[in-house]
Amino acid sequence: MGEAFLWGLFAGSSLIVGGVLAFALDISRRALGLVMAFGAGVLISAVAYELVGEAALTSAGSGGVAGGLAAGAVTFYVGDLLIARAGGGGRKSPEGAQATGSGTAILLGIVLDGIPESFVLGASLIEPGGASVALIAAVFLSNVPEAIAASSGLGEAGMPRRRIMSIWILVALASALSALAGFALLDGASATVTAFVLAYAAGAIITMLADTMMPEAFEHAGRSAGLMTTLGFALAFALTLLG
Numbered sequence: 001m002g003e004a005f006l007w008g009l010f011a012g013s014s015l016i017v018g019g020v021l022a023f024a025l026d027i028s029r030r031a032l033g034l035v036m037a038f039g040a041g042v043l044i045s046a047v048a049y050e051l052v053g054e055a056a057l058t059s060a061g062s063g064g065v066a067g068g069l070a071a072g073a074v075t076f077y078v079g080d081l082l083i084a085r086a087g088g089g090g091r092k093s094p095e096g097a098q099a100t101g102s103g104t105a106i107l108l109g110i111v112l113d114g115i116p117e118s119f120v121l122g123a124s125l126i127e128p129g130g131a132s133v134a135l136i137a138a139v140f141l142s143n144v145p146e147a148i149a150a151s152s153g154l155g156e157a158g159m160p161r162r163r164i165m166s167i168w169i170l171v172a173l174a175s176a177l178s179a180l181a182g183f184a185l186l187d188g189a190s191a192t193v194t195a196f197v198l199a200y201a202a203g204a205i206i207t208m209l210a211d212t213m214m215p216e217a218f219e220h221a222g223r224s225a226g227l228m229t230t231l232g233f234a235l236a237f238a239l240t241l242l243g
Contacts, residue, residue, distance in 0.1 A: 003125055004121075004122035004125050004179045004180050004182065004183035004184075005122075005176045005177070005179060005180045006176070007121060007122070007125065007136060007179055008118050008121055008122055008175045008176035008177070008178060008179025008180060009172060009173070009175065009176035009179075010136070010140070011117075011118065011121055011136055011139040011140050011143065011175060011179070012114065012118065012143070012171060012172030012173070012174070012175030012176055013172050014139075014140040014141070014143040014144050014147070015114075015143045015144075015146070015147040015168040015171055015172055015175075016147070016165065016168045016169060016172055017144055017147070018143060018144040018145065018146065018147025018148045018151065018168070019147050019148075019151045019164060019165050019168045020165075021144070021147075021148055022147065022148045022149075022151035022152050022155070023151065023155070023161055027148060027152070029220040030220055030221055030222075030224075032145065032148060032149055032152070032220055032221075033216065033217045033218070033219065033220025033221030033222075033225055034217075034221045034224060034225065034228045035144070035145040035148065035228075036145040036146070036149060036213055036214075036216055036217035036220075036221075036225075037214070037217035037218075037221055037224075037225035037226070037227075037228035037229045037232070038141070038145070038228045038229070038231060038232040039141055039142035039143075039144065039145040039146065039213070039232060040142070040209050040213050040214050040217060040229050040232065041228065041229035041230060041231060041232025041233035041234075041235075041236070042137070042138045042141045042142050042232040042233070042235065042236040043117070043138055043139075043142045043205060043209060043213075043232075043236075044206075044209065044229070044232075044233050044236075045134070045138065045232070045233045045234075045235075045236035045237045045240065046117075046134060046135050046138035046139075046205075046236055047202045047205050047206055049134070049236075049237065049240045050120075050124070050132055050134055050135045050138070050240065051120060051198045051199065051201055051202035051205075052065065052069070052198070052199060052202045054198055055068065055194075055195040055196075055198035055199040055202070056195070058191045058194050058195040058198070064192050064195045064196045064199065065195055065196075065199040066199070067196060067199070068195065068196040068197065068198065068199025068200040068202070068203060069199045069200070069202060069203040069206075070203060071196075071200050071203065072116065072199065072200035072201060072202060072203025072204035072205075072207070073203035073204065073206065073207045074203075075200075075203075075204060076112070076116070076203070076204040076207040076208055076211075077207055077211075079112050080109070080112065080207075080208070080211055080212075083108055083109040083112060084109075086108075088107075088108060088109035107167055107170070107171075110150065110167065110171050111171055111174050113146070113208055113212065114143070114171060114174070114175050114178070115174070115175075115178045116200070116201040116204040116205050116208075117135075117138070117139045117142075117201065117205060118139065118174075118175040118176075118178035118179045118182070119178045119179065119181060119182035119197075119201060120135070120182060120197070120198060120201040121135055121136065121139055121179045121182065122178065122179030122180055122181065122182030122183040122184075123182035123183060123185075123186045123194070123197065123198070125183050126183060126186060126187050132240075133239055133242065134236055134239040134240040134242075137236065137239050138236050141232070141236075142213075146213065147168060149216060151164050151168075154167075182197075214229075217229070
């Protein structure tokens with residue numbers, strides 16, 4: 001269980017790295033969009049091969065996988081909708097849209113974005129061979145551009161840097177606890193339950209990418225975002241083959 005917590009903390013720590021980079025470097029909007037597109041591609045690959053693919057192999061039938069995808073998508077959609085109405089809809093905007101939002105809602109939204117991937121990361125440690133290199137890389141790499149974008153926007157909205165970094169530390173700890181929960185709750189679970197949970201996380205992540213990350217990437221990087229998304233997908237796929 002301690003290993004799951006540490007891997008979750010490691011993956012979540014990339015949010016802190018992204019926050020530091022946002023303040024240390026003058027990153028253009030276009031560059032940020034390209035990095036976000038790359039991170040989206042990495043996550044898409046992880047969803048396809050590490051989550052849905054694994055769920056399909058684990059479950060004898062497709063009903064659990066389809067149900068998990070639908071449940072995950074609806075859960076994230078509803079949660080994101082409620083958080084947006086509470087003032088957290090612009091949490092990943094690099095342009096300061098957070099100024100009109102609620103700090104609490106923004107924090108809850110960021111936590112919501114990271115829980116599914118961290119939960120599955122912890123669950124992956126149950127299988128022989130330990131954590132998936134591709135999944136760890138996907139979570140770590142995708143967190144960096146999200147944190148850069150959100151940190152830039154929060155800074156432009158007037159939030160002090162110390163408070164912004166405190167948010168990333170809290171979310172990193174939440175990611176570690178989520179990974180710990182994934183390991184504890186799924187250790188010894190049936191193949192059907194495991195497949196459902198993997199697909200559930202996949203549905204939530206896909207919905208998150210379509211609702212928040214990819215629109216921002218395209219807005220700032222234009223059509224080049226498609227090329228970077230494919231590059232991120234290809235890199236993560238290569239890591240899957242190696243792992």
